[in-house]
Amino acid sequence: MEIILASGSPRRAKLLQQMGLHFKIVKSGINEGKLEKPWTNGVQKLAKAKALAVSGASGQVVLGADTIVVHQNMVFGKPKNSEEAQKMLQALSGTVHEVMTGICVAKYAGNGKFDKIYQDVEVTKVYFRDLESKEIQAYIASGESQDKAGAYGIQGLGALLVDKIEGCYFNVVGLPLSRTMQLLRRCGIPILGR
């Protein structure tokens, strides 16, 4: 296994598989804590912290990522309970928000050092439909809000909350695939013939 995914997210693992890559999962154990502004930098810094917290064997490539939802200058993380999920979805209803994922790919050189460290960020705009209260209730009752930034998952029933997007879809799921490919290639991982 040349690649290590420093994330416990089953969605990210599925997206990496979609790229045809083999990899090992090692959770970073990094506490997400408070995010620094500007958020496009904050998510990259957190992605880097996640990647660098995982040490593999010499030559292995570690991928860290962090995804947030930004709505009217506020960050929406994972909702703590149904009430918070309801407030988030009510706020997102009929408006546009941004999903930002910071990614970091680092090549481990051994002895606790990395000899290549690349990072980047992807931003996608997501436009929600006008949601009725009973739609929000039904969505929360499905259980899908749990453990998801912004209280929804576009790859599930949450697809029905969204009118349209502008940008990379896979970024909204949790890992911007084309951009991740570019960083992995720079660390020597061959993808799609080069």
Next chain:
Amino acid sequence: MEIILASGSPRRAKLLQQMGLHFKIVKSGINEGKLEKPWTNGVQKLAKAKALAVSGASGQVVLGADTIVVHQNMVFGKPKNSEEAQKMLQALSGTVHEVMTGICVAKYAGNGKFDKIYQDVEVTKVYFRDLESKEIQAYIASGESQDKAGAYGIQGLGALLVDKIEGCYFNVVGLPLSRTMQLLRRCGIPILGR
């Protein structure tokens, strides 16, 4: 089973499942043939032909759909062979194209008649990266081009060909979920609490 999906596409079946719906698959047997202009009308007409070719039991709701790729005023269907796939991907490289899906939802009244027929169309813009020849070769070698309009599947390795989209992602996969939900609701299928 109240809903009949008049399509043999495994991708459409997976998308309907994502909406949490139970349904039966009955292929329409409609030959896709030559499409009428304007294409936004042509795909709706074809979706309607597919839906109305399937007769169920009284009260059942049939869903038909047809997806095409339109690039610089030309329709790209499914490639006949690797050479045609290569030509399509080369043409799409570094440019924008539109994916159009016509959908039709009809409620069967019995005796060969339908008492509700609704149709609509969704258009999504897809921006391809500049692709290198060896990336196109590698993609075609993966076998994914076969049986897909425009010779790519965004839900697979084809994700790596795409820079960004504007519109509904699920439309690019083969079924615009939010819009389909709206037509199904008008035929009395409850979705997401209403």
